Amino acid sequence: MxxxxxxxxxxxxxxxxxxxxxxxxxxxxxxxxxxxxxxxxxxxxxxxxxxxxxxxxxxxxxxxxxxxxxxxxxxxxxxxxxxxxxxxxxxxxxxxxxxxxxxxxxxxxxxxxxxxxxxxxxxxxxxxxxxxxxxxxxxxxxxxxxxxxxxxxxxxxxxxxxxxxxxxxxxxxxxxxxxxxxxxxxxxxxxxxxxxxxxxxxxxxxxxxxxxxxxxxxxxxxxxxxxxxxxxxxxxxxxxxxxxYNPQKKNTVVSRSFGIAITSIEDLEKILMTFIEKLSEKLTKQKQYATYIGVFIKSNPFNKKEPYYSNYQIKKLSTPSNSIRILYHNANIILKNIYKQNIKYKKMGVMALDLISQSSLQRDLFDINNYEKEEQRNETILKLMDYYNQSGKSKIQFAKNIQLPQNTWYPKQYHLSKRYTTDINEIPIAYV
DNA sequence: TCTGGGGTCCTAGGACCC
DNA sequence: TCTGGGGTCCTAGGACCC
Known part of the structure; x- marks a missing residue:
């Protein structure tokens, strides 16, 4: 119409x-x-x-x-x-x-x-x-x-x-x-x-x-x-x-350019875990499950001296999910598929596609127990992470030993201002 | 040297079916 | 020798938005 x-x-x-x-x-x-x-x-x-x-x-x-x-x-x-x-x-x-x-x-x-x-x-x-x-x-x-x-x-x-x-x-x-x-x-x-x-x-x-x-x-x-x-x-x-009304999202993406180029698949896998954490967090907040998971990687398109490589693939999950464990498992399979050696990767992203709301999911009767277990497990993990991370003292992450330290790949932020309104330690001070 | 991230909608064209 | 046609579904990619 x-x-x-x-x-x-x-x-x-x-x-x-x-x-x-x-x-x-x-x-x-x-x-x-x-x-x-x-x-x-x-x-x-x-x-x-x-x-x-x-x-x-x-x-x-x-x-x-x-x-x-x-x-x-x-x-x-x-x-x-x-x-x-x-x-x-x-x-x-x-x-x-x-x-x-x-x-x-x-x-x-x-x-x-x-x-x-x-x-x-x-x-x-x-x-x-x-x-x-x-x-x-x-x-x-x-x-x-x-x-x-x-x-x-x-x-x-x-x-x-x-x-x-x-x-x-x-x-x-x-x-x-x-x-x-x-x-x-x-x-x-x-x-x-x-x-x-x-x-x-x-x-x-x-x-x-x-x-x-x-x-x-x-x-x-x-x-x-x-x-x-x-x-x-x-x-x-x-x-x-x-x-x-608040329209339901259809897709959700987490992607970043790296501060430095990354070549090894081991490092990419570690960064992938960080991305999947963020993705799961977003989906949980949106009360949605992903039907498909996708991963893309690309080298620097502006570098004329190196050959440009970019690839991506998507994969249907056996059952819609927001679980870190399941999303990571599948994303990692894709990463291994699309990874090529000797490329200087500059950007990676994970995508959750064809999102469905948790309430509308038609659950498989025989699967329902497993489902709820996985969901509870994921929520507990996210809550724990959130709790510790909010406390500000130390940063805990899912499977810490397999993550890459942020300072090795994290995007550059040399000119950051303070979080004046959302962090008690950084609120503006008025001198009277 | 150094080039973002996260979305939506639409369509052409291929695959497949009868 | 003549070599259909119409439908649906799916997907990649283009164009746009902020």
């Missing part, structure tokens, strides 16, 4: 500006108005930039080594990613929105869609400006809010607000759709990436307004069903509802 029945709904999108960089600045007010960047894992690429860093021409996804000169010359403040801090700030951000809006859909770490339909008796621009300023005051995180007839228009309005700071962070596109569509570049539309925008420009389609003039047949043919839905949304016909 292409569109859903609707009665003039109003959607909003709240999106924090440069979220990770803003989090760092929030706890370090001295950084305000300096260029700030946050790096990906392994201190690899830039994944968040303050406005000042953007002005220096630092690109999203740019590797750190390419901007070293700029960093020195302009004293750019560089941070490794501090995900515990960002996750906690994200929680506060969405909780704040919950106070002001009847229905929100948490779309990502720094974005929520909001349902404004029942608030239309208010001046929406005024109301949203008030919310935006409250977030700024409470969290020290700047954000923008876009308002529109559909999610796609709300998204676009949000970008418009970001591009026009003089609007004060809020743009209401209701009744001004044509103006919005004519004044945004095509690549800013939600659902149009590199490939499609290049294709459209070749066809002389430069703005969303140009795009909605095309006929449905042409759009369906070239942009497929997803593209047609997107165009309908741009025309003001909603195809996507606000989804407030």
């Amino acid at each position: 292409l569109s859903i029945p609707h009665k003039n709904k109003i959607f909003g999108l709240v999106d924090a500006n440069n979220f990770y960089a803003s989090c760092e600045i929030a706890f370090n007010p001295k950084l305000k108005s300096s260029p700030v960047v946050v790096l990906s894992n392994n201190d690899g690429c830039v994944i968040s930039r303050s406005p000042e860093a953007k002005q220096l021409g630092i690109k999203m996804g740019q590797p750190l080594f390419e901007i070293q000169d700029l960093v020195k010359k302009y004293n750019v403040k560089v941070f490794s990613s501090n995900f515990p801090l960002y996750a906690d700030m994200s929680y506060r951000f969405h909780e704040t929105l919950n106070l002001f809006f009847p229905k929100i859909e948490v779309y990502s770490v720094d974005e929520s869609f909001i349902d404004l339909t029942d608030l239309k008796k208010f001046d929406l621009t005024l109301y949203c400006t008030y919310v935006r300023n409250t977030i700024l005051q409470w969290l020290k995180i700047p954000s923008c809010i876009g308002i529109g007839k559909t999610k796609t228009l709300a998204k676009l309005a949000n970008k418009y607000a970001k591009l026009h700071p003089e609007l004060g962070g809020v743009y209401n596109s209701l009744g001004k759709e044509e103006e919005l569509l004519k004044n945004m570049p095509i690549e800013e539309v939600w659902g149009i990436g590199n490939k499609i925008s290049a294709f459209l420009k070749e066809k002389n389609i430069f703005t969303p307004y140009d795009l909605i003039q095309q006929n449905d047949y042409w759009i369906r043919k070239h942009l497929k069903i997803t593209g047609l839905r997107m165009v309908h949304e741009l025309r003001g016909i909603p195809c996507h509802e606000l989804e407030s």
Whole structure:
């Protein structure tokens, strides 16, 4: 079905500006108005930039080594990613929105869609400006809010607000759709990436307004069903509802680039155990079992001197599971299959695929006893690990003797800030 | 020297069946 | 000599998102 029945709904999108960089600045007010960047894992690429860093021409996804000169010359403040801090700030951000809006859909770490339909008796621009300023005051995180007839228009309005700071962070596109569509570049539309925008420009389609003039047949043919839905949304016909419920994950992945290259299978097996622990922990938290387990390994794709090798395989588990023991056993078989000697591996990952919820599992009657035993066993192990690890004194791990010490392979984090909000030893201190 | 991690949805095309 | 056709299911890979 292409569109859903609707009665003039109003959607909003709240999106924090440069979220990770803003989090760092929030706890370090001295950084305000300096260029700030946050790096990906392994201190690899830039994944968040303050406005000042953007002005220096630092690109999203740019590797750190390419901007070293700029960093020195302009004293750019560089941070490794501090995900515990960002996750906690994200929680506060969405909780704040919950106070002001009847229905929100948490779309990502720094974005929520909001349902404004029942608030239309208010001046929406005024109301949203008030919310935006409250977030700024409470969290020290700047954000923008876009308002529109559909999610796609709300998204676009949000970008418009970001591009026009003089609007004060809020743009209401209701009744001004044509103006919005004519004044945004095509690549800013939600659902149009590199490939499609290049294709459209070749066809002389430069703005969303140009795009909605095309006929449905042409759009369906070239942009497929997803593209047609997107165009309908741009025309003001909603195809996507606000989804407030917590959707079940279908897959879950744990993967890391290594700080140094790893060659021996013994070392990879040890790291694999660390990954499987994390994976089992995630599945347990999500109350899900994996139907398939997959493993991939790859060498450094940027190293032109060494041959690039990448391989992956998946394997069906005899019965869906979240158990470290079972996941590891199967993942290890795969690893042995795809491992090739004399390769300098730079990244590995494990994937749990086709997840099913624990409650919906149709259990084999004859297997049920074993099942519950395995599950209890795994839960006990995880709880014990958690207990000891939380205590902070020593770190215990599953089958410690077979794990590789973290300092030998762990991703680099040379520029880490403190866990200001989630670790009692690292909370900020106010001097009065 | 140094290049992230975690997701979703869709489709083309192969395998297989009758 | 003529060499079907339609359906389903599965999977790899592409494109997108943050």
